[in-house]
Amino acid sequence: DNYFKIAVLPGDGIGPEIISESIKILDVIAEVFQYKFQFNYGLMGAEAIFKTGNPLPEETLKICKESDAVLFGAIGDPVFDNNPEAKVRPEQGLLRLRKELGLFANLRPLKTYASLIEKSPLKREIIEGADIQIFRELVSGIYFGEKFTDPEGEYAYDVCKYSREDILPIAHMAFQEAQKRNKKLTLIDKANVLDTSRLWRKICQEIAQEYPDVQLDYMFVDNAAMQLILNPKQFDVILTENMFGDIISDEASVIGGSIGLLPSASIGEGNALFEPIHGSYPQAKGKGIANPIASILSVAMMLDHLNLKQAADKLRQSVEHAIENKYVTIDLNSKQYYSTSEVGSFIADHI
């Protein structure tokens, strides 16, 4: 049917500003396509700590579990970043949510917009035509392994652990996506040093036999960090573990010209969460300069996920229309620019 429950977590920094543009868009889509979205708002991150002491209040978790999809803004606050001894941190809320919802795969599609190619720090011939889909494992590895700091502050450790069950589902997902695309899958790891990386390599080698049409390559993460910039067009689908994926996908955002454009989807067995890949950008908070497009394109990924393909396509067209007509925020055009909400409205009007 046409009724969807959406959990909305604006979060910190510019989160609330970009999320309200996404809601503006969803309201228009509901009208045009005759859907009904019920928005249930929840607290998460620094905001939630300030108000409840808990970065992920139980109420928020409940709202998310009962929804068809979660729309999330951004997380993080310099108050916590600059205090290495804070016991409670905003990011714990997001990490726990990912774990509780079982969001094992973070998908980050990367492409270039013809009208923005000049914005990239990379040369046109390097990036033109690049089209990469990154699969980052999201609920295991060093993010979720045992952590310890001794009370005297003399030492600390973090454990990176992976099991076969952590790797298999996302590896199959990445192979299947490669089949739908250019049939090339690159596993990024550090198998010359890490036991966990060798486990990833072994498992991918094993299941590769089920996907004989896909070419499986391996690349060490240090080399990959270089190759992504030297020749991004060599990549089709990238598969990698949690920490490497965090680094590689932020790095890869430069290919498209702006991190302000990049959406992501986090997919689990039942639930799914949609968020921009950029952070909470606290310096910009409340100034109306944040680029809402990454969040709006996350909405498009959410519509895809809810099987509302027509609406998703229309929304993507409207975003491209705004970019082509240079109806963009200051990060994309410092000479002539519009506010966060002007850009949101322009896109909404075109739908």
Add this chain to the structure above:
Amino acid sequence: DNYFKIAVLPGDGIGPEIISESIKILDVIAEVFQYKFQFNYGLMGAEAIFKTGNPLPEETLKICKESDAVLFGAIGDPVFDNNPEAKVRPEQGLLRLRKELGLFANLRPLKTYASLIEKSPLKREIIEGADIQIFRELVSGIYFGEKFTDPEGEYAYDVCKYSREDILPIAHMAFQEAQKRNKKLTLIDKANVLDTSRLWRKICQEIAQEYPDVQLDYMFVDNAAMQLILNPKQFDVILTENMFGDIISDEASVIGGSIGLLPSASIGEGNALFEPIHGSYPQAKGKGIANPIASILSVAMMLDHLNLKQAADKLRQSVEHAIENKYVTIDLNSKQYYSTSEVGSFIADHI
């Protein structure tokens, strides 16, 4: 006095080819400046495994410990990379050598060469004038923490551990280097997620008070991977842990136009080792196409370390002379290029 014992470990892939150019250079320097270098060759890496079963034979370790400096080529072989179940690996030799010699700081200087700026995938205005010194911790962290793979291959883990003593020496070194440069130090970490990163942040905050003229900044590694490409000129000295340093410094190599140009020094309490940052590049082995400059500039760093500043400067000038006169290998100029040994000889002749 003027007599130096140099341990020479050519290693794998293109290692032997580039090392023989470095020796050619050192022979000329010995003659011109009236020094005497005694070269003691040792096996390490895949070559050592094939010949002795051990990636770092005791004999090699002994040679290194008794020398004034170690000159190393490259390590790694696809035979091992593609076999996740190999028990002995070439890289273990290099890692053990770093540990045994206590080489806690890996220094990677980055700068751009005017005549090569066009070679970079990045736009001229982004990189022109960039000048970064990276300090990577080299003998702790996830590289050296406990590792485990269960016999059934169902799970594996790697432990990232840091103690105060691991962090202090390299942190002081980086602050002191910042004092000599533009007085800006950026600690790259993931303190919003990792306990070890919070320990790094805390210790750097503490000792920052001893360096009041240095501005200490923090940057999350995901953001840093992006900022290095968006705006490399914002960095002066970078300090980071082992794994992040591996990724970040290879990534940063794109700034200079070619990884084939970048040397590194690994410094310990007594010993020091000098190597190019590039790998063993097995596809190029024996073809005479490898760029010897990264290794030759590592020799310059070695001469600095041995306090032979005059020779080091002369050598750097000769390298710049070769680059300016386009006397370079195919990676730097695919239209007109010279072989590995022609480039080495050209530089040697200029000294």
